[in-house]
Amino acid sequence: MRYVIAGYVVILTLLFLYAVQLAWRRRRLTRAVARATSAYPAPDAAPGRPA
Amino acid sequence: MTDLAPATGTRAPSAGTSDHPSDQPVSNTRVTPPPEQSARARTTERVIGVLALVGTAFTVWLGLWVTPPDKQQGDLVRLVYIHPGVAWVALYLAFGLAAVSSVLYLWPRTRSLFWDRLAAASVEVGVVFNVCTLVSGAIWGKPTWGVWWAWDARLTLTAVLLVLFLGYLALRRVPAEPEVRARRSAFVALFAVLDVPLVHFSVNWWNTLHQGATVLNPGLTLKIHGSMAWTLLLGFVAMTLAFVWMLLVRYRIGLLEDWLDANELDAALAERQSEGTRTPDAGGAPAAATAGVPGGTPVESAGVA
Numbered sequence: 515m516r517y518v519i520a521g522y523v524v525i526l527t528l529l530f531l532y533a534v535q536l537a538w539r540r541r542r543l544t545r546a547v548a549r550a551t552s553a554y555p556a557p558d559a560a561p562g563r564p565a
Numbered sequence: 566m567t568d569l570a571p572a573t574g575t576r577a578p579s580a581g582t583s584d585h586p587s588d589q590p591v592s593n594t595r596v597t598p599p600p601e602q603s604a605r606a607r608t609t610e611r612v613i614g615v616l617a618l619v620g621t622a623f624t625v626w627l628g629l630w631v632t633p634p635d636k637q638q639g640d641l642v643r644l645v646y647i648h649p650g651v652a653w654v655a656l657y658l659a660f661g662l663a664a665v666s667s668v669l670y671l672w673p674r675t676r677s678l679f680w681d682r683l684a685a686a687s688v689e690v691g692v693v694f695n696v697c698t699l700v701s702g703a704i705w706g707k708p709t710w711g712v713w714w715a716w717d718a719r720l721t722l723t724a725v726l727l728v729l730f731l732g733y734l735a736l737r738r739v740p741a742e743p744e745v746r747a748r749r750s751a752f753v754a755l756f757a758v759l760d761v762p763l764v765h766f767s768v769n770w771w772n773t774l775h776q777g778a779t780v781l782n783p784g785l786t787l788k789i790h791g792s793m794a795w796t797l798l799l800g801f802v803a804m805t806l807a808f809v810w811m812l813l814v815r816y817r818i819g820l821l822e823d824w825l826d827a828n829e830l831d832a833a834l835a836e837r838q839s840e841g842t843r844t845p846d847a848g849g850a851p852a853a854a855t856a857g858v859p860g861g862t863p864v865e866s867a868g869v870a
Binding site for chain 1: 598599628643644694700707807811814824
């Protein structure tokens with residue numbers, strides 16, 4: 515039975531770790547994209563901009 | 566798969582007549598965001614994820630505690646509820662989808678980077694499931710055959726499949742234009758997937774240690790019954806749902822990575838513009854008027870490295 519338990523633990527652990535890594539990668543990239551887009555003021559809203 | 570919206574991944578349009586960064590008027594640099602994931606897509610993804618978790622939990626419960634031991638294999642038969650499920654995802658779903666996506670990319674009428682991203686996502690997830698297949702097979706092989714590994718036809722061909730698709734993932738990391746990378750990758754995927762039928766029929770064509778197919782055999786005769794059959798089926802469904810969830814997330818990652826690659830320069834220019842226009846030391850002078858000058862001294866004097 516220990517081989518059976520080992521099989522289940524190894525597969526489920528690998529899949530779980532990969533799923534967590536995917537979620538983390540997506541979160542990091544979403545933040546990077548948000549920084550690259552929303553952090554910049556629109557040209558007509560920027561202070562010091564000539565009329 | 567509602568969030569798998571086709572996107573070209575090409576560079577965001579910007580004003581100017583030259584492609585050289587210093588010739589781009591920064592005042593007009595606006596970074597076009599990548600396609601948002603709709604609320605419906607997010608909900609679908611969550612539902613699939615929860616169903617995959619619940620399905621896996623039920624498979625483990627039924628497989629370890631409810632189903633009876635086998636006459637010949639005893640408790641070792643319980644590995645059948647999870648090992649064929651991950652093999653099904655790796656060999657048939659993931660690598661099959663990668664092959665179909667590659668064909669659709671190479672076909673001129675359907676050519677889109679959407680198919681390339683889908684193939685890449687499918688292969689990466691498939692490689693993880695392929696590793697799970699080999700590891701769980703070795704764990705099953707040790708008490709059954711007495712060895713962790715044997716150079717048996719099916720085992721060896723499955724390992725070759727893993728190496729081929731690792732090569733595919735390595736090739737994608739070679740710097741190239743998106744279209745060039747997509748074409749190369751599609752050809753490699755189509756070459757690698759030729760190993761799948763060899764893996765499938767290896768137990769019929771050669772004398773192997775590995776047992777014959779329980780479900781996908783030549784006569785499509787189910788060689789397992791009762792609660793064992795239902796648990797096996799549930800294992801297939803749970804692993805399929807887990808694959809779909811991972812594919813959706815991995816596709817989104819590919820989309821965001823491509824967008825960042827394509828817009829890195831525009832984003833950097835926009836950042837310089839916004840920093841320059843926000844800094845009081847700039848004397849209210851529009852950074853746009855000077856940032857286009859090679860060297861960008863006025864912006865740098867405003868404290869932007």
